[in-house]
Amino acid sequence: MKIDVFKVAKLANIPLTKEETNLGKQLEETLSYIENLGEVKTENVEPTSQVTGLENVVREDKPTPSLSQKEALQNSRSTINGFFKVDAILEQ
Amino acid sequence: MNLNKLSVGKAKEGLKKRAFSSLDITKDCIEQIEKNKDKINSFVTICENQALEDAKKADRLISNDQDLPLLGIPIAIKDNFSTLEIKTTASSKILENYIPPFDSTVVRKLKDAGAIIIGKTNMDAWAHGSSTETSDFGPTRNPWNTNYLPGGSSGGSAAAVAANEAIAAIGSETAGSIRQPASWCGVVGLKPTYGRVSRYGVIAMASSLDSPGPITKTVEDSALILKVLAGKDEMDATSSPLPVGEYSKGINTDIKNLRIGISDSYFNGVEPEIAEIVKKAIKKLEKLGAKIEDIKLFDPKYAIDVYTIIQRSEVSSNLARYDGIRFGNERNLFGQEAKRRIMLGTYALSSGYYDQYYNKAQKVRTVIIEDFKKAFESVDVIIGPTSPTLALPIGSTKNKSMFGEIADMLVEPSSIAGLCGINIPVGFSKSDLPIGMQIIGPQFAEELVLRVAHTFEQETINENWRKKEPRL
Numbered sequence: 001m002k003i004d005v006f007k008v009a010k011l012a013n014i015p016l017t018k019e020e021t022n023l024g025k026q027l028e029e030t031l032s033y034i035e036n037l038g039e040v041k042t043e044n045v046e047p048t049s050q051v052t053g054l055e056n057v058v059r060e061d062k063p064t065p066s067l068s069q070k071e072a073l074q075n076s077r078s079t080i081n082g083f084f085k086v087d088a089i090l091e092q
Numbered sequence: 093m094n095l096n097k098l099s100v101g102k103a104k105e106g107l108k109k110r111a112f113s114s115l116d117i118t119k120d121c122i123e124q125i126e127k128n129k130d131k132i133n134s135f136v137t138i139c140e141n142q143a144l145e146d147a148k149k150a151d152r153l154i155s156n157d158q159d160l161p162l163l164g165i166p167i168a169i170k171d172n173f174s175t176l177e178i179k180t181t182a183s184s185k186i187l188e189n190y191i192p193p194f195d196s197t198v199v200r201k202l203k204d205a206g207a208i209i210i211g212k213t214n215m216d217a218w219a220h221g222s223s224t225e226t227s228d229f230g231p232t233r234n235p236w237n238t239n240y241l242p243g244g245s246s247g248g249s250a251a252a253v254a255a256n257e258a259i260a261a262i263g264s265e266t267a268g269s270i271r272q273p274a275s276w277c278g279v280v281g282l283k284p285t286y287g288r289v290s291r292y293g294v295i296a297m298a299s300s301l302d303s304p305g306p307i308t309k310t311v312e313d314s315a316l317i318l319k320v321l322a323g324k325d326e327m328d329a330t331s332s333p334l335p336v337g338e339y340s341k342g343i344n345t346d347i348k349n350l351r352i353g354i355s356d357s358y359f360n361g362v363e364p365e366i367a368e369i370v371k372k373a374i375k376k377l378e379k380l381g382a383k384i385e386d387i388k389l390f391d392p393k394y395a396i397d398v399y400t401i402i403q404r405s406e407v408s409s410n411l412a413r414y415d416g417i418r419f420g421n422e423r424n425l426f427g428q429e430a431k432r433r434i435m436l437g438t439y440a441l442s443s444g445y446y447d448q449y450y451n452k453a454q455k456v457r458t459v460i461i462e463d464f465k466k467a468f469e470s471v472d473v474i475i476g477p478t479s480p481t482l483a484l485p486i487g488s489t490k491n492k493s494m495f496g497e498i499a500d501m502l503v504e505p506s507s508i509a510g511l512c513g514i515n516i517p518v519g520f521s522k523s524d525l526p527i528g529m530q531i532i533g534p535q536f537a538e539e540l541v542l543r544v545a546h547t548f549e550q551e552t553i554n555e556n557w558r559k560k561e562p563r564l
Contacts, residue, residue: 003439005435008435008438008439008442009435011438011442012408012412012434012435012437012438013412013423014423014424014426014431014434014435015423015424016431020428020431023428023431023432023435026432026493027432027435027436027439027493029493029494030400030432030436030493030494031436031439033396033397033400033493033494034396034397034400034401034449036393036394036397037394037397037398037401037452037453037456038452039394040394040456040459042452042455042456042458042459045455045456045458045459046455046458047451047454047455047457047458048454048455048457048458048461049300049454050300050330051286051287051300051461051509051510051535052286052287052330052332052510054287054329054330054332054333057329057330059326067193067194071193071194072193072418074191074193075190075191075193075418075419075420076417076418076419077416078417084417084418086417
């Protein structure tokens with residue numbers, strides 16, 4: 001099965017170099033390896049998304065200590081006036 | 093003084109008797125780390141100055157008769173655990189300068205228990221691997237033979253314990269990442285039940301699977317550290333509210349009439365030398381009174397498919413946060429393995445393919461869970477080899493599209509089901525590489541699994557192979 005590597009890379013927001021376009025072949029290899037999953041009968045089987053059985057885990061709606069603004073910003077390469085600076089996404 | 097060779101148990105004894113100080117132990121560990129930095133490369137960051145300061149503080153507390161579970165004991169931490177003001181990289185170039193403003197819960201608990209953080213250990217970048225060869229900072233080498241890999245992704249932690257660079261270490265397992273490097277490095281590695289130990293502050297790989305756990309020299313040490321780490325955490329909604337066991341107390345109980353399940357499917361494709369030594373170990377357990385029963389477990393080969401899809405899908409979601417805006421470098425710096433995994437996950441979750449891959453994998457996950465439930469109706473624990481192969485040579489993972497997932501076939505089923513499992517060393521190959529055996533138990537049966545492991549360890553404590561040391 002042929003994978004559109006560029007489409008997947010765009011969805012995943014991963015820049016690909018020219019050399020990396022052969023990643024498509026490796027992805028196809030992986031997909032063909034896991035093909036045999038189809039052999040397992042799963043009619044009437046419910047999917048499991050997590051194994052704890054826990055539901056609706058909530059806490060009291062009380063504010064508790066968290067990061068200061070300074071701490072939250074300290075690892076960013078680009079901040080301005082206490083904000084993270086990002087590329088423009090809207091045009092004027 | 094070679095105090096770095098001590099176990100947690102022996103170190104605590106000596107500290108209590110004032111035979112030596114925490115500073116003495118810490119200095120010996122740091123010396124061993126510096127000596128083997130280039131030979132093994134187990135650490136990304138060595139916290140020499142801080143560790144020496146913390147050791148002096150610990151010694152003051154010890155002299156005031158303070159008693160904390162890990163007071164003064166140097167522990168190595170896998171570099172995917174957030175450590176306040178200590179670089180945390182997940183061995184990735186994207187986080188190579190990231191300094192967390194908070195501690196992960198595991199690290200906070202270790203600090204509260206008086207432990208000394210000696211350094212952050214090397215791993216497969218983002219925990220994507222079973223070799224530590226895909227670290228962005230160079231591979232870690234197996235202390236038993238530095239031409240070989242230590243396994244992964246907690247390879248740095250396993251190597252640090254095997255090479256006596258730390259008294260114990262912390263790792264994390266998504267499917268094999270504690271048990272397999274423990275097997276390849278000849279040390280004890282415990283994967284607790286999913287939800288037993290908080291994931292808060294652990295750089296996420298697959299959120300429905302990640303399980304932090306201890307890597308140690310003895311089973312007794314493993315039980316001690318598990319008690320420190322386990323427990324419900326407000327910051328991790330998937331952490332279990334079940335009470336934490338008294339793990340150290342239960343391990344000395346005998347295993348008479350314990351039912352041990354062995355499945356042929358877990359010996360298929362295993363190197364004959366490994367199968368032979370593991371079967372000999374199981375016979376020893378039988379001599380001690382356990383009952384061995386043949387069971388038929390679901391073929392582990394399907395677990396490879398389930399795990400590949402679920403893990404890579406969850407990875408693609410978790411790694412979306414590395415946008416280079418709030419922290420870290422830009423996404424073009426993801427290594428090959430990370431790119432492979434993110435893209436496969438994205439594909440498996442995308443429109444038109446979700447049912448065929450992700451949904452199907454989740455259904456087979458249910459099949460695997462039910463299969464174990466059924467098995468545990470007739471046996472108490474399941475035992476088999478941890479890894480189908482011995483440690484592999486440096487270079488073995490190059491250009492393999494799914495090295496890790498195939499290598500971890502024997503540990504993936506129990507991880508998928510969220511069970512607990514421990515690797516213990518059971519001997520060496522003719523080529524002087526460690527052989528490991530895994531003991532798997534139902535969810536929250538850590539006490540049982542530790543008990544079986546401890547029984548084997550004590551029964552074989554004077555055997556010759558235990559006298560071997562890595563030639564470094």
